[in-house]
Amino acid sequence: METVKIGILGLGTVGGGAYEILKMNRELIEKRIQKKIEVVKVLERNMERINSLGLSESTATQNPDDIINDPEIDIVVEALGGIEPSSTFMLNALNNGKSVVTPNKAAVAANFDKLREAAVKNDVEFRFEASVGGGIPALTAIQEALCGNEFSEVMGIVNGTTNYILTKMTDLGLNYDDVLKDAQAKGFAEADPTADVEGIDVANKLSILMALCFDKYVPPAEIPTEGISKITMDDIEAAKSRNCKIKLIAHAKRNGEEIEYSVKPMEIDINHPLAGVSNEFNAIYITGNAVDEVMFYGKGAGALPTGSAIVGDILAIAKAM
C-alpha cells in the first residue's frame, strides 16, 4: 500500500488532535483511502508531549526546515498559530512542492492570495477547512457541493469563547467578567482573550468566508469590527424584551455590485436558527441563489473537532495524489 508522508509544525491542542485521530482511526482510514498515512516528523520541543502522544522521539525536530525541506514529506500541517513565521513556513513548503493543511485563521486571512497563488503555481494543494468553524466542514461545502451557487449572504457564529459568554449572560443572568473567568477556567477562552472578545478572531474568519463565498478578499483589518466586551446585562435584557438574543455575528451581504460586511454583536430573533446556537458551538448560515438557506452547525474549537477538519483535508489530498 502506498504511504503518504506528513510533517506537522506544532503539536499543540490542534496539531496533537489531528495526530490522535490519525492514530485512533488508522485502520478505517487505510481501508477508506487505500493508502497509509505516516507522520514522519514533527516540530515540537516538548518531549513529554511527544511521548504522551505515543510518537517516537526520533520524529521530533526543533528545526522547521527539517520538515519544510524534507523531500520525502508530501503534506505539511502548519498548526503553530499566529501570522508569522507560520505564513513563511507555509509559503516555503508550497514552493518546495508540498501540499499544506492549516487551521491557522490569522495566517490564512492575512495572506490568503499569496498562499493560494503559491499552491496553484506549484501545482499542489492548500487546504484550510479547520480555520473557520473548527470541525464544521463549511469551507469544503462552499467550494464543492455549493460551488454552483451565487451567494447573497453569509452569517456566522464563529467564535466559541464569545458565544459561551453571551449564552451564560443570557440564560443564567451572569455578568460578563464572571463568565469570562469561568470560560478561561474551562479552557475555552485564552489567558489573553483580547482576540476573541474584541472580535479580531471573527474578523479573520469572515475574511476567509468572504473570499470563498464572494471571491472578494478583504483584509481582516478592513472589516468594521466590534467585540462583546461592552455588552451589559441591560443590553441582554433589552434584547430579550424584543424576543431576541445577542450574538456576535460575522455578516456579509451582497448589495448589488457591493458587498457589505461587519463583525458586531447583533440582536437575533429567537426564531432564527442562529439564536439556538449556544455555548461553545458555532454555526454558519449561508444563502445561495440555488440552494436557498443552509446552516452548518457543530463544534468550532477543541482538539478532536478541529483535528477532524485537518484530517479531512489531509485525506482529500492523499486520495487525489
Ligand code: HSE
Ligand atoms: N478561540 C477560538 C474560539 C478558537 O473561541 O472559537 C477556535 O478558532
